[in-house]
Amino acid sequence: MSDQAISDAETSLARTPPKGFALAWYRLKKSLATPTPYMMLFGIILWLGTYYLLTEGWKVPRFEKIPGPLEVMTEFFSFDPIWGTSLFTEDFRINVYVSVRRIVIAFSLATGLGVPLGLFMGWSRIFKDYAFPILETLRPIPILAWVPLAIIMFSGFETPILFLATLASFFVTTLNTMLGVESIDESYFRAAGCLGSKKHHVFWHVVVPGAMPFIFTGLQISIGVAWFSLVAAEMISGDYGLGYMIMDSYMVNKYVSMVMAMISLGFVGWATSAMVRWGGNQMMQWRVKALALEGR
């Protein structure tokens, strides 16, 4: 290392840590110096290449009917789609909008009900004794088994779908929140007791923040489960939505549109998970900072 480089390193150590855009730029530069982004790129190319060769390249038997990546992409970004659906057509946007709106409602309901219930179940022995056995019996019933009941119970298209999507993620959120409270180290409760906390202080200052890491792990799973059951519900009794689009395209042999809906689900689902993760990191700066120091 030259003298210049050493003195540069020294000044960069002495400087205050970068923030905002400078920090993002520093992280980008640092990550480009690791193999990770290149391996990710290679992985994507490998996957897309295999997909292309199977469908459009070699036209392997049983794969030749499946729309290949080029066909799907051309259609996706076409202003005048052959099969009538692309990124720029009205019905595609409606389908995405309807599914996202359903997810937002179902996920909010499941979180709004599941987190408080889980917190109380983890915190109060009596509450758990009442609620847990029923919850544990209802939880293993697969979401598809609820479909007929949901249709009988609720009128129209919208409410049964919302019910099914909410139900699945509600169980996940409740259970994870409860486990989160139970995972809190006893010494925090003892410390809170020593420091003169009343019950509501313990709840807000120990139970809620202490369960937060588990809650957000649960929410990550729960939003995935919500998508899963939403699409299942939309395929069975849908009126608009990405699940409906998959089933509808399949029925009329529009396989390109079907694959487009699947890809869209992948991206939208990933985006919602990322938002949950982001929300968790915002609410748990204490944890983000501690993990960062451990190099994670």
Added chain:
Amino acid sequence: MAVKKKKTSRQKASPAVRERGTISIRNVTKIYDPEGVNVMAVDNCSLEIEAGEVCMIVGPSGCGKTTLLNVIAGFHSLTSGEIYLDDELLCGPDKPLANQGADRMVVFQNGALFPWKSLLDNVAYGPMVQGILSKSDARDKARDMLAEAGMIDVADKFPGEVSSGMARRAEIVRALINDPKVLLLDEPYRAMDALTKSIMHEALLAMYDRTKVTIFFITHDLEEAIFLGDRVVVMTTRPARTKKIVSVKIPRPRDYKLLSSEQFRLLVEETKDAVHEEAIKAFEAGERELA
């Protein structure tokens, strides 16, 4: 400027000689009954701790030292006997579990700062929830106390961002802000290296010299016990009883030169014999440690 002014007012508030914080442990027995088999953790243990005394409890692992601390703090009930704090009954036959309260502050073995609160908010927590100070006043006072302990630079950091030594010192500040009668420490420096430990000892002694709070300190480390303590109580292996009490008549303030003195060495020898005997018994019994 403001910090300096508050500092003097605090010193006035803390008397040099303590009139409170006497612990009287009388014939305390604690029997656990986890699986239908009685395990005696503490057997007929009696101990008088004076106000403002630093009382060090040593004994082999799992001998019931922590059980005794937990009974005083109100985490565990006792089976028989009585414990008084300043002639007031904490727990006894009619009230086996003591109320938890800010007059007895515990510093935990593995540290129990709330990881989701900054050091400042951790320290401010006690006076705030007890309703003694408003949130902003509690934070002001916490800031002053952290400054006094030389930790103002890390006040806004989370416990996960500072060293374990720093966290432990903040935990002691969090305890002392409540002006407790007694400080109960359960092997607080257990996992630390010798150098960090010596810094922690000096910091603790400095805090003790300022507040003269009664200290009930559990440890394995004999040198630590003698360096810090006014008395060292050697406990027997389970069930715990007081085996030997060594008075440490070394004047305060103490500093690290003490460690190489002849007087110190003799005290360590004297204590070591008693502890070693019990450690062998405990090892041969091979029982699992109790919480």
